[in-house]
Amino acid sequence: xxxxxxxxxxxxxxxxxxxxxxxxxxxxxxxxxxxxxxxxxxxxxxxxxxxxxxxxxxxxxxxxxxxxxxxxxxxxxxxxxxxxxxxxxxxxxxxxxxxxxxxxxxxxxxxxxxxxxxxxxxxxxxxxxxxxxxxxxxxxxxxxxxxxxxxxxxxxxxxxxxxxxxxxxxxxxxxxxxxxxxxxxxxxxxxxxxxxxxxxxxxxxxxxxxxxxxxxxxxxxxxxxxxxxxxxxxxxxxxxxxxxxxxxxxxxxxxxxxxxxxxxxxxxxxxxxxxxxxxxxxxxxxxxxxxxxxxxxxxxxxxxxxxxxxxxxxxxxxxxxxxxxxxxxxxxxxxxxxxxxxxxxxxxxxxxxxxxxxxxxxxxxxxxxxxxxxxxxxxxxxxxxxxxxxxxxxxxxxxxxxxxxxxxxxxxxxxxxx
Amino acid sequence: xxxxxxxxxxxxxxxxxxxxxxxxxxxxxxxxxxxxxxxxxxxxxxxxxxxxxxxxxxxxxxxxxxxxxxxxxxxxxxxxxxxxxxxxxxxxxxxxxxxxxxxxxxxxxxxxxxxxxxxxxxxxxxxxxxxxxxxxxxxxxxxxxxxxxxxxxxxxxxxxxxxxxxxxxxxxxxxxxxxxxxxxxxxxxxxxxxxxxxxxxxxxxxxxxxxxxxxxxxxxxxxxxxxxxxxxxxxxxxxxxxxxxxxxxxxxxxxxxxxxxxxxxxxxxxxxxxxxxxxxxxxxxxxxxxxxxxxxxxxxx
Numbered sequence: 001x002x003x004x005x006x007x008x009x010x011x012x013x014x015x016x017x018x019x020x021x022x023x024x025x026x027x028x029x030x031x032x033x034x035x036x037x038x039x040x041x042x043x044x045x046x047x048x049x050x051x052x053x054x055x056x057x058x059x060x061x062x063x064x065x066x067x068x069x070x071x072x073x074x075x076x077x078x079x080x081x082x083x084x085x086x087x088x089x090x091x092x093x094x095x096x097x098x099x100x101x102x103x104x105x106x107x108x109x110x111x112x113x114x115x116x117x118x119x120x121x122x123x124x125x126x127x128x129x130x131x132x133x134x135x136x137x138x139x140x141x142x143x144x145x146x147x148x149x150x151x152x153x154x155x156x157x158x159x160x161x162x163x164x165x166x167x168x169x170x171x172x173x174x175x176x177x178x179x180x181x182x183x184x185x186x187x188x189x190x191x192x193x194x195x196x197x198x199x200x201x202x203x204x205x206x207x208x209x210x211x212x213x214x215x216x217x218x219x220x221x222x223x224x225x226x227x228x229x230x231x232x233x234x235x236x237x238x239x240x241x242x243x244x245x246x247x248x249x250x251x252x253x254x255x256x257x258x259x260x261x262x263x264x265x266x267x268x269x270x271x272x273x274x275x276x277x278x279x280x281x282x283x284x285x286x287x288x289x290x291x292x293x294x295x296x297x298x299x300x301x302x303x304x305x306x307x308x309x310x311x312x313x314x315x316x317x318x319x320x321x322x323x324x325x326x327x328x329x330x331x332x333x334x335x336x337x338x339x340x341x342x343x344x345x346x347x348x349x350x351x352x353x354x355x356x357x358x359x360x361x362x363x364x365x366x367x368x369x370x371x372x373x374x375x376x377x378x379x380x381x382x383x384x385x386x387x388x389x390x391x392x393x394x395x396x397x398x399x400x401x402x403x404x405x406x407x408x409x410x411x412x413x414x415x416x417x418x
Numbered sequence: 419x420x421x422x423x424x425x426x427x428x429x430x431x432x433x434x435x436x437x438x439x440x441x442x443x444x445x446x447x448x449x450x451x452x453x454x455x456x457x458x459x460x461x462x463x464x465x466x467x468x469x470x471x472x473x474x475x476x477x478x479x480x481x482x483x484x485x486x487x488x489x490x491x492x493x494x495x496x497x498x499x500x501x502x503x504x505x506x507x508x509x510x511x512x513x514x515x516x517x518x519x520x521x522x523x524x525x526x527x528x529x530x531x532x533x534x535x536x537x538x539x540x541x542x543x544x545x546x547x548x549x550x551x552x553x554x555x556x557x558x559x560x561x562x563x564x565x566x567x568x569x570x571x572x573x574x575x576x577x578x579x580x581x582x583x584x585x586x587x588x589x590x591x592x593x594x595x596x597x598x599x600x601x602x603x604x605x606x607x608x609x610x611x612x613x614x615x616x617x618x619x620x621x622x623x624x625x626x627x628x629x630x631x632x633x634x635x636x637x638x639x640x641x642x643x644x645x646x647x648x649x650x651x652x653x654x655x656x657x658x659x660x661x662x663x664x665x666x667x668x669x670x671x672x673x674x675x676x677x678x679x680x681x682x683x684x685x686x687x688x689x690x691x692x693x694x695x696x697x698x699x700x701x702x703x704x705x706x707x708x709x710x711x712x713x714x715x716x717x718x719x
Contacts, residue, residue, distance in 0.1 A: 035501050039468055040540045044475030046547045051475055057540070076513065154520055156527075201704045208455045208523060212654065213703055216696035219651075227689040344527060351524055384535035390528025391510045394521045398514070 021073040029065035036061050075396055116265060120258045128257050129329075134369040135264045136325050141349040141361035142271045143318030148347070149356030149404070150279060151311035152291030154211040156343050157198070157218025161316040163225060163338035164194045165323025170238040170333050171231075180244035180328050184321065191320025192313045199312035203305045218343055225335035237334025241327050264325055271318055272358055278314070287311060341383075348386055351393060354400020363402055425563045427684050428677065433568045433637075435676025436575035440630030441653035442660075442668040443582065444503075444623025450599035450663030451619055452515060457526040458506050459627060460650015461533035462499050464643060466628025467635040468537055470495035471548055488551060496628050502533075503624025504617055512613070530647065537643040544642075551636040567637045574633060578626055579669060586665065591618055599663060648692060652679075655699040661712025670710060674698075 040061055043052040101108055120128040140162060147155045165187040172178040172186065198217045202210060225232045232238075243256050244263055278284050286307050289297040298304050327333050349368055353360020372382050393400065441463050448456045473491040482490070510529045514521050555566045586592035594615045597605040606612055634649075635641045656675045660667025675695055682694040702709065 031505070035498070035505060036540075038472045038476075038498065039465070039537060042472045042476055043541065044472050046475070046549070051479065148520075152520070154523065201700065205703060205707060208453070208519065209658075209703055209707065211523060212455060212651075212658070213700060215651070216655075216699050220693055220696050223690060223693050227687075344531065347524070347527075355520075380539060381535075383531055384539060387528045387530070387532030387535060391525050391532065394517075394525040394528070395510070395513050398517060398521045 021070055021077075024073055025066050025070040028069035029062050032065040032069075033058060033061050079396060117262065120261045125254055125257050128261050130370055130373045132257075132261050132264050132329050134365050135261075135268050136322050136329065137346070137349060137365040137369045138362055139264075139268050139271050139322040139325065140319060140346045141353070141365055142268075142275050142358060143315050143322065144346050145350050145356065145358065145361050146275055146278070146287075146318070147311055147315035148350055150284060150287040150291065151308070151315075153308065153311060154208075155214045155312075155315065156211050156340070156347070157214035157216070157221070158315070158319060158346050159338040159340070159342040160198075160218040160221035161191045161195055161319035162323045162326070162342070162346075163221055163335070164316075165191045165320030166327040166333045166338070167225065167232060167238075167323070168320070169324040169327045170241050173241050173327075174238055177242075179242060180324065184324050187324040188317045188320040191316045191323065194320075195312045195316025196309060198316075199309050203308050215340065215343075218340060222335050222339055225338070232335070235334060235336070237332060237336075238327075239332050241331045241333065243331070244328055260329055264329070267321060267325060271321070275358060283307075283310065345386070348390060351390060352400060354403045356404035357400060357402050360400045360402035360404070364400075422563060427680050429564055429568055431677035431680025432673065433571050433676070434680055435656075435673035436571050437630045437634050437672075438649070438653045438656045438676055439575060439669045439672035440578065440626045440633075441649060442657040442672050443578075443626045443665065444620075445650075445654050446657040446660075446662055446665060446668040447595070447619050447623050449657065451595065451602075451616060452511070452522075453519065454511065454522050454526060455654060456506075456511075456623075457523075457530040457650065458510070458533055459623065460646035460648075460653070461530050461537075462503050462506075462624045462646070463627040463631040463649055464537065464641070464646030465502055465533065466495055466499040466624075466631035467548070467641045467645070468541060468546075468643075469498045469628075470632045470635065471546060471641060474549060492629075492632060495632060496625050499624045499628030499631075500621045503620040503627075506533075507617060507620040512616075515616075530650075534643055534647065541643065545640045546642070548635040548639050548641050550639040571633050571637065574629065578629065582622070582626070582665065585622075591615060595619055652692075652695045655695045658709055659698060659702050661709025664709065664711050667709055667711035674710075 040057045041054050144158050147153050168187040168190045169183040172183045202213050205213060226235050286302050289302060290307055294304060349361060349364035352367060353364030444459050448454060470491055473494050477487045477491055506529055510525045594610045597610050598615055656671040657668045659674060660671030678698060679694050683691050
C-alpha cells in the first residue's frame with residue numbers, strides 16, 4: 001500500500017513539473033529555430049548565383065526541438081530525482097532470469113554457442129558477413145575496453161594498432177604469400193611493438209593529454225600509410241589478401257564465409273576469456289586501482305609505468321589480431337578503414353555498452369554494426385546519430401546500457417539478525 | 419633558398435599562426451576554466467565560415483554597398499557562432515561539468531561529430547566556393563613578400579589579442595575568469611558567478627574562432643564541413659605547446675606551429691603537412707608537458 005502511495009506521489013510530482021517543462025521546451029525550440037536558421041534553411045549556390053530556401057526544415061526544427069527538449073527536461077528531472085529503490089515487474093523478471101542463468105550457466109552457454117554457430121548455415125552470406133564484421137568490432141571493443149574501461153586510459157588512436165595488424169598480414173601475404181595462421185601471431189606481435197612504442201614516451205601523461213597524443217599517433221599512422229606509397233601502396237591499399245587456410249582444403253565461396261565466421265567467433269571467445277581472466281586476476285586489480293587513483297596506486301607499491309605499458313600492450317595485441325581478421329575477411333585493406341572515425345566508433349561501442357563491461361561491448365557492437373545495416377536508407381544520418389548518442393549517453397547514462405557490475409558483498413537483514 | 423623566398427615562407431607561416439592563434443584562444447580559455455578539451459571548438463570555426471558564406475549570399479540580393487554587406491554579414495555570423503558556443507556548453511557540458519573528466523571529453527567528441535554531420539547534411543559534403551574578399555594583392559612593389567590578405571589577417575589578429583588582453587586583465591568578468599581558472603572552489607566561495615562566467619568564456623572563444631574561420635575562408639576561397647576538425651586539433655596542439663590555460667602561451671605556440679608547418683611543407687614534403695603538428699605535440703608533451711610558458715602543477719592526492 002505504501003509503495004502504491006509513493007508511486008502516486010512520484011507521478012504527481014512529475015506531472016507538477018509538466019507545464020514548466022512545456023514552456024521551457026517552447027523557448028528552447030524557438031532558440032534552436034533561430035540558431036539553426038541560416039545553416040538549415042538557406043542554401044547558397046555561388047556558381048548558379050541562386051539561393052534556395054528550405055522552409056520545411058524550419059518546421060522540423062521547431063517541432064523536433066520542442067519534442068526533443070521536452071523529453072530532455074523530463075529525463076533530466078527523472079535523473080535528478082531518482083527513486084531510491086528500483087522494484088517493479090521488469091526488475092523482478094530480470095532478477096529471475098539472472099538467477100536462472102547463474103544456476104544453469106553451462107547449459108545456457110552451450111545453447112547460446114550452438115545457436116551462434118548454427119546461424120551462418122541458416123542465413124544468407126550477406127547477413128553472415130554483417131555478423132562477422134560485428135564480431136570483429138566486438139574483438140576491438142573488448143580490446144579497447146581493457147585500455148579505457150579497466151585502465152582508464154583514453155586512447156583515441158586505437159585504430160592505428162588495428163591498422164598495424166591488418167597491414168602486417170596484408171604485406172606478409174602480398175610479398176611472401178604467408179598464410180593467415182602464421183601471420184596471425186606476427187600481426188599480434190607487431191601491434192604489441194607499436195603499442196609499446198606509443199606507450200613508452202607517453203607513460204607519464206594522463207587523462208586528456210593521453211587522449212590527444214594517442215589521437216596524434218593514430219593520425220600519423222594513417223598519413224604515413226597514405227603517403228608511403230612504395231611500402232604500403234598508398235591510398236589504393238592492398239588487394240586480394242588470402243582467406244585463412246583449412247589444412248589445404250578448398251572451400252566453396254559460401255563455405256569460406258562460414259569458415260571465417262567460425263574462426264572469428266572462436267577468436268572472440270578467446271579474447272573475452274582472456275579479458276575476463278585478466279580482469280579478475282592480480283593484474284586486473286592493479287589496473288583498476290590505477291584507474292581509480294594513480295597516486296594512491298603508486299603509494300601501495302604498484303609499478304605504474306609497467307602497468308600502463310602492459311595495458312597498452314594487451315590492448316594493442318587484441319587490436320592486431322582484429323586487424324588480421326579484418327584483412328582476411330575483407331581481402332582488401334586501405335588506409336581509409338583505419339581513420340580517426342574508426343577509433344571513435346570503437347570508443348562508441350565501449351561507451352554505449354558501458355565502460356568495463358563485456359556484455360556491454362557485445363550489445364554496443366550489435367547496436368552500432370548490425371542495426372545500421374538494416375537502416376540503409378538512413379545511412380547518411382548514422383554519424384549524426386553517433387555523435388548525439390555519445391552526448392546523450394554521457395549525460396543520462398554515463399555508465400552505459402549494461403553498466404559494469406562491481407563485485408560487492410550485500411549485507412542482508414536476515415544475516416544481521418542471526 | 420633566397421632571402422625573398424625565405425621571407426615569403428616566413429610570412430605565410432605567420433599568417434597560418436595567426437589563424438591558429440584565433441582558434442587556440444578559445445581552447446586555452448575553456449581548458450583553463452573547466453579542464454576540458456573542447457573538441458567541438460573547431461566546429462565553431464567551421465560554422466562561423468559557413469554562416470558568413472550564407473549571410474553574404476542572402477544579403478547580396480539586397481543591393482547593399484559592398485562594405486556594409488560584409489560588415490553586417492561578419493557581425494551576424496559572429497553572433498551566430500557565439501550562439502552556437504553558448505548552446506553547446508549548455509547542452510553538452512553543463513550537466514556533467516563535475517562528473518568524471520572522461521565523460522566530459524567523450525561528450526565533446528560526440529558534439530564535434532554531431533556538428534560536423536549537421537553541417538554536412540544541412541548544407542553539402544563537397545567544397546563550397548567562398549568569395550575571396552581578401553585578394554592576394556602584393557603590398558610592396560617589386561616583391562610579393564607581404565600581400566593584402568596577410569596584412570588584414572595580421573592586423574585583425576593583433577587587434578583581437580589586444581582587446582582580449584585588456585578584457586581579461588581589467589574587466590570584472592575577466593577577473594572572474596582568472597579566479598575560476600586558479601581555484602574553482604574558492605572562486606565560488608567568494609561569489610564568482612560560475613555558470614555565467616563559463617558561458618561568457620565559451621562565447622568569447624567562439625567569437626575569436628568565428629573571426630578566424632571567416633578570415634581563412636576569405637583568403638583561401640573555399641570551405642568544407644571538415645575544415646574545422648583538423649584546424650581545431652592543430653590549434654589545440656598550439657595551445658598545449660604554449661602551455662594550456664595560458665593566453666600569451668597560446669599565441670606563441672600558434673606562431674611556432676604556423677612557422678614550423680610553413681617551413682616543413684616547403685623544405686620537406688607537403689604530403690606530410692599534418693604530421694608536423696602532431697610531431698611537435700608529441701615532442702613537447704614528452705619534454706615539457708606543461709608547455710613553453712606553462713607552470714608545473716603538482717598533483718595532490
